[in-house]
Amino acid sequence: SDDVSSLQGPKPCSWVYGNMIEFILGIPAGQTEMGWFAKYGDVLKFFACFGEERLLLSDPAAIKHVLLDPRVFVKSRKYQLINLIGFGEGSVIYAEGADHRRIRGVMNTMFSAASVRTLTPVLERTAKDLSQVCELSSGSTVDIYRLLHQTTLRAITEAVMGYDITSDKEYTSTYEDLLVSVSQRSKKGIIADAFLSRLPSSCVQLLKDYPPTDLKKLLDHRKMTNKISENLIASQAKSIKDGNPLEDNLYSILLNSNAKASDKNKMSVDELKDQFGGLTTAGEDTTANSIVWILYVLSQHREWQDRLRREVKEADNAANTSGVDSIEYDRLPFLNAIIKEVLRFYPAGSFTEREAACDTTIPLSTPIISLSGKSLTNLSVNKGRRMIISMTAYNRLPSIWGHDANELNPLRWLDGREIESGGTIGPYANLSNFIGGPRTCLGWRFAILEIQVIVAELMRNFAFSLPPGVTICPASAITVVPMDSHGRTWLPLHVVHL
């Protein structure tokens, strides 16, 4: 056996569930694993279902190594099965190896800093619409979780795909069904994880033909997005043929960059079609829940809301004086400090998973003591070994974030301190939220701009507070959702128009 079996870690609570119930359903999200890391070190093993020993990582060198080589550390089978059925073989989320590199090569232009910047006006319009809804509810309590999901869905379908969903009731209700199903948390989901990862590939068609309820929601969503993307591709192809290619959304930028790519680098029509559903799903839920946690934190800190509001209004005045339409969001220090700190403290995706495609070794930043007292500086892992990368724990490592890593303090981003040594991962502020390496989140720039625009717009106009008696806790579903003490997924906030 490999070194994973000899690692320290929690005892399984049962053979069927191992430690999965406390790991997945434990509240608040991340608390169970943070407790394990405190006890056993930055690398440990825990038990998944039916006696499977799984590796859990927060060690920076180990995480970096795993993320940098997607040929050796592949997305785990269960996730790939869901990605294949839900998004399709050509989806960048599913594709692997040379196909993944080719598809990302074409898609990178679409998410470049320059492309994303052009979307500021669309995002500002969407944020203003959210403001209008909040204004109508001034003086009462709104479920900001639901409103933010509606807003980020509109932002992504309109800005990324060039598709206006406001009049498409079928789309919005199919997506809402999907959202409800991905926010569920249950023991059934934990068992499904164990079965899906053991399912022979020959059964994939069977799953497509007779999908369980949650998978059916993904399939319904895929059928609908396929229809829409077919139409978008056809109309853009016509515009290109007529010599009048549009570049008013990220999808049209993609179609144009594909038209210009050499034959061996091009994406096929099916691959182009497969991106719609994946982009919407990858970009909506994560961004909405990131903003949810920012508003949750702000609702407990009136002084931070006041400081943000002052900063945004000063930027508005400066923009007015110089006659420009938009403020420069990257130049607002406190806004960006709040965003980074809440992303660090409440990552919307608390972990991701990989599986070793062959026998291999993983280096460690800090040696770990095995059950037999041996000090390990590298870990041998066998082919098929599943491993969890804990974004929550990485974002709170004292070796990286300092002695106050466990304190929520936006000022850490403004006091000029250096991030401790230990290596950086990821494209943004050394945070693990968007992971790193060749499978880094494709839409991270879009996500940050969208968060900046929406938070600035809400702070400009409103004050938010948590109604008395309500307690909210982060709970792990596919992403980390807000849950009240009765188990309801929502974020009720009292809103006052200023």
Ligand code: HEM
């Ligand atoms: C705050 C918001 C977001 C967070 C926290 C986030 C996080 C992530 C993470 C952790 C991954 C890697 C998953 C893995 O391989 O295990 C990922 C991949 C991806 N994300 Fe995001 N994401 C966000 C927003 C977006 C947006 C807005 C889009 C699109 C507009 C997007 C598109 C994608 C795509 C296409 C991938 C797959 C990339 C690949 O496998 O090559 N994401 N994201």
